[in-house]
Amino acid sequence: MSDVAMKTLAKWSVDDYHRMIEAGILRDRRVELLKGEIVEMSPEGEPHAYFSSEAGEYLARLLGDRAMIRQSKPITLPNDSEPEPDIAIVQRLGREYLEHHPYPENIFWLIEYSDSTLDKDLQTKSKVYAEVKIAEYWVVNLKKRQLIVFRDPQDGEYASKYTLSGGTIYPLAFPELGISVNSIVSI
Secondary structure: OOOHHOOOOOOOOOOOOOOOHOOOOOOOOOEEEOOEEEEEEOOOOOHHHHHHHHHHHHHHHHHHHHHHEEOOOOOOOOOOEEEOOOOOEEEOHHHHHOOOOOHHHHHHEEEEEEEEOOHHHHHHHHHHHHHHHOEEEEEEOOOOOOEEEEEEOOEEEEEEEEEEEOOOOOOOOOOOOOOOOOHOOOO
């Protein structure tokens, strides 16, 4: 039997992950938990930081009291995942978030800004989010200034995927709210 066939990855639960954080084991490490694996996060370059910050402010103004914008904060998912999406549009639950990060039922939609992590965001993260039935997930391809929209989670994958370079998008959670694609991808 080869060495590769004999290797087994240790899988971690969200509780295990929280204990490691509390114990300081992951201090000074930019990581997230995806399907039981602790994954290093890439450093944010200037375009990534700029566009995600500007889009977060734009969405906060547009949504007002309808939703809360959480930027680069964890969400807790039942598939042993605790990713930190660039923008999470979530229910306003106030102090309840002192007890837990947003769960799938608290999430309206998620946005990731991608440059070097495009494959991970399009492949791995889309499956993680679809598996827990997050209704809508957007990936901004920073190189091409495009918005890739995932909708309709079914059987652990999104049944609908399309790409926008401009125009207006209406999020599923707020169908009356027109969002300028340019304000998300190229502010």
